[in-house]
Amino acid sequence: MADVARRASVSPATVSRVLNGRDSVGAAYRRRVLEAVEELSYRPNRLAQNLRRQRTATIGVVVSDIENPHFSEMVRAVEDRAYRQGYRVLVCNTDESPEKQRAYLQTLVEERVVGVVLTTSDPVGREISELLDRGIPLVAFDREVADARADAVIAENVGAARSAVELLVGGGHQRIAFVSGRKDVETGAERLDGYQLAMRAHGLEPEVVEGRFRTDSARAAVAQLMAETDRPTALIVGNNLMTLGALAAVQDAGITVPHHLALVAFDDPSWAALVDPPLTTLAQPVRRMATEAMELLLERISGARTEPRRTVHPFVLRKRTSCGTG
Amino acid sequence: MADVARRASVSPATVSRVLNGRDSVGAAYRRRVLEAVEELSYRPNRLAQNLRRQRTATIGVVVSDIENPHFSEMVRAVEDRAYRQGYRVLVCNTDESPEKQRAYLQTLVEERVVGVVLTTSDPVGREISELLDRGIPLVAFDREVADARADAVIAENVGAARSAVELLVGGGHQRIAFVSGRKDVETGAERLDGYQLAMRAHGLEPEVVEGRFRTDSARAAVAQLMAETDRPTALIVGNNLMTLGALAAVQDAGITVPHHLALVAFDDPSWAALVDPPLTTLAQPVRRMATEAMELLLERISGARTEPRRTVHPFVLRKRTSCGTG
DNA sequence: TGCCGTGGAGAAACCGGTTTCTCTACCGGC
DNA sequence: GCCGGTAGAGAAACCGGTTTCTCCACGGCA
Helix, strand or coil, rough: HHHHHHHHHCCCCHHHHHHHHHCCCCCCHHHHHHHHHHHHHHCHHHHHHHHCCCCEEEEEEEECCCCHHHHHHHHHHHHHHHHHHEEEEEEEEECCHHHHHHHHHHHHHCCCCCEEEEECCCCHHHHHHHHCCCCCCEECCCCCCCCCCCCCECCCHHHHHHHHHHHHCCCCCCEEEEEEECCCCHHHHHHHHHHHHHHHHHCCCCCCECCCCCCHHHHHHHHHHHHHHCCCCCCECCCCCHHHHHHHHHHHHCCCCCCCCCEEEEECCCCCEECCCCCCCCCCCCCHHHHHHHHHHHHHHHHCCCCCCCCEEEEEEEEECCCCCC | HHHHHHHHHHHHHHHHHHHHHHCCCCCCHHHHHHHHHHCCCCCCHHHHHHHHHHHCCCCEECCCCCCHHHHHHHHHHHHHHHHHHEEEEEEEEECCCHHHHHHHHHHHHHHCCCCEECCCCCCHHHHHHHHHHCCCCEECCCCCCCCCCEEEEECCCHHHHHHHHHHHCCCCCEEEEEEEECCHHHHHHHHHHHHHHHHHHHCCCCCCCCCCHHHHEEEEEHHHHHHCCCCCEEECCCCHHHHHHHHHHHHCCCCCCCCCCCCEECCCCCCCCCEECCCEEEEEHHHHHHHHHHHHHHHHHCCCCCCCEEEECEEEECCCCCCCCC
């Protein structure tokens, strides 16, 4: 930069002003500087800028597991929007571990990221507030955080679970079991709640097995369920990974869907229409939600908004064949 | 940091030395500094460190699309290893666009990342050499780059395609078509090559349709193929996304696999065993390859190795039902 | 004509560490 | 006892920008 200043016969301050365009600079000076920049093919040192400004052009995305298609879709949408805005994105996998999340959030504040999208594995973590204290905007994705200053983009899990129950009840089912995700995770708890509420509303007894959001756990749980002599006639599965396990268990048991067992699954992975029979799913508008999360974040970053905002997104029921009705 | 120095009655230099442990410091000084650090709960400013060291603790991962399960698995493995080593990871989607890749690689050098894992969308890009010129190690994943200084972790695409042909020929098939990925992408070209070579070796005529690595393209191409009166009896599909399209087209056409059409697919996505019939696949050891890529990168970063290394990984053939044999 | 306000440029401080350079004190060897 | 070598500490330079502060010149107004 000193070289540029020398070559243009101006001070470094003027070079900086020209390049940042914040302060007004005389036309002749501007031209001289731009020429010198061009001739020396000068690129400002990002690290120095970061230090001086005490922030980076980086956005942190914290999810439990980017390998879960749900989150890869989300990260993809976030990255798209970030790129268009000139931001980089740092991905952080927590594996639902509050410990790992703590470490990562700490890293993100040290790294002076300009904003964070977080699917929390620990809603009450102190680091969330620390982030906000330091003026780093945060938007909660899928799962709320305790700090009221954060924005949130949430899916209507309770309603979705209810609509699944309604669908199956409408199809004549009485024994509808639910393969539950982790109850200590908001998404899991809400879907379970919605299921139980809807069942009780119909005077039906909830039957819950634990799938912990994992393929193998769900497979074991459903295998056990299918081995019962008097087994449920319908199954609602709490997310896409568990659906893989549930389907495997059902196949192993030689049970035909939807004839012997109706199935409705949360999430709408790419392969949902290809299995036999095509899966009736509750599709969360992940891409739209992620894009919205980024909009909220960008509004905060630019200072265009200071009041927290929270948006709730309904699922869409994709009726295919596995539910056996309509 | 000045505060810490003052409180410990030492110079900032000593504080730095204690915290970095590079230089030896007297035990009494060390203790005083550590106490002061503790009492003030001091955390060094990462940005200042970055500036002074002219590098960050960040690794860049450049892929065409993180939403492709192939790459999310890869990124996940990379992130795991990076986290354990104290590195952050910056993800970059190129959408197979040389332009976007150029922009991202430029960003990564500006950002002074400490290393890059790249699945290139432009093997001859000048930015790759610029990266290496500046001493930033790079490992090519899946696809080679032109610069010989880079490390590479490659899958044996040719051999895999050949083994698929062998399998089908062994099952009595003569008309084996191939749904090809983009030929301008190394992976696509190699798989196609392997297929053609193997076909010719058996005196069979290759039949190639274009799927461009995309679900919709593959679906259209296969639909057309299936509409022919005299259609192939077997199909090899060049990656997991195209397999989704191919399966949809096959279902649409009312064709039963493997009875009317044998199927072998590249990639082994989570749902491969769940479709009807279970898919015979060529599984690339993505996780192992990604971990190895990180090992290579870390060796370079630590300076433990200076000679370029290239490793090639075989696919594993997961024989299920869709190939109709064995 | 004189004075005040302001636009625009440069000088210098600053961001917060790391690292080189310098200096002192202590040790061992002759 | 003197000298060279070295360990360990502090002073100061440095990384490369941004931003504040200062100053000058010019324009408008009385």
